[in-house]
Amino acid sequence: MKNLLFKEFKLNFSPFYILFILLPAMVLIPNYPYLVGFIYIPISFIHIFNGGRENSEMYYTCLLPVKKTDIVKSKFIFVIIYELMSVIVAIPFLFLNGVIGFHNEAGCQANWALLGIVFFMYGIFNLIFLSMFFKTCVKTGIPFLTASITAILLAEILDVLMIAIPFLKDNINVSIISGNVSGQLAALLIGIIIFISANLLAYSISKKEIGKVEL
């Protein structure tokens, strides 16, 4: 597994993608839909996976002495590491936003609940994109469109609800520094649970699908 992950980062990961990991710093923009800073992560997967396809990555990997299921596992771990990096990078900026005292009128505040929505979005994206991708290991267009539209739309709905529903606005959509943290952390926990469940489900689907793929 260690070797497969090394392969992912050495051959498939361009330093350019670090830019996308840094984009959650956009939470420092006053009155801005902060989810946008995280949307670039799923979007970058179309480039990463298309790059792999153009490099006949699956063909190269399948000939190495590894199990096909390990290829799927390594891809999932790679995707999850990339996503988690964006979340980790965001944390200091969330606190900085709170210290400055920005109040966001354009969506969810830069707080723990925002990360809950981000985990939810990543989970839905992975579930749809990865399980559809591993059906062919070649086609990325339709899986990406389906996954990104669904995940972004659902996440944006949650983002709007944070302002529209008074209970959420008062208890969750509050400052990370001065607001009620327990509500935010509950939202984050729900997001993490959905993220883990969606990835486990996507992995079990993808594991079966790759067995049927013909290269």
Place this chain on the structure above:
Amino acid sequence: MTAKAYMFATVKSDLRVRLLNMENEYILSVDNLCKTYPSFYLDHLSFKVKKGTIMGFIGRNGAGKTTTLKSLVNLIRKDSGTVEMFNNDFFLNETQDKQRLSFLLGGIDYYQRTKIKNLTSVTRRFYKNWDENKYQHYLKAFELDENKSIKQLSNGMKMKYQLAVNLSHNAELLIFDEPTSGLDPVSRDELLDLFLKIVSDGSRSILFSTHITSDLEKCADDITYISKGKILLSLPEKEFISSFTKFTGKKEDLDEKTEKSAMSIKEFKGNIEGVCWAKDKTENNMLRYEKPTLEDIMVFYERSQEENEESII
């Protein structure tokens, strides 16, 4: 133990050793391999590759060579049949067997813009038996510059790079799909010489597909011929060739019996030439009989298949 019982035990033990040797003699055994597509199918393919030999897998374009080779290494899912590699069921020991296997489909079409040294730094990690000294030796011997990207290599050099990598992890079975296509005659000759060197110590075997029959005449020990998804013959090269007879002569000298025996006959400027199975050979003193080349066999056999199709139409 009585003398009789001792003798029986010795014979039994000897037989077991001989059976074991016979088993070990084959590095690859394919038995009744089947794969069906809507418009094409591999029909119960069976053949064996001996240790220390080169097997040429021939057939015309679309005969099923690549599909067969991909099915052997699970790139394509077989419908039925068994593939034994290194005396193991490949599909049960895929990861372990791939440590001892090298599979190359034509030139390298992956990671074209990646430098050789970066690609190797990834590949080498997966092989337990990777020998860095050997790899460096092959790089020098093949004059490969590690700082070049795959795209910058000529087809011949790409092949050499593949060989360097695969020989450095001590692959015992090398499967190549059309390794010589796209190479100039000099590079092709060099590659075939390399093949001979690779198998010369008796521990490694090569199975390679081609439609360039002259390649096989240079280096193949055994020939497996595939046509329309079926194995026509799988024999040592000499036996393969002696299974057929070629005849040439004047058109007017062709008798009905010879015409019927021939797989196919070509006519040109009043002359004829044809190939028939050696068992069907006729005795016509007016015709000249000779050993066919692999190309003759392939051309006349495939013509006969087309003629059959035309007659159906």
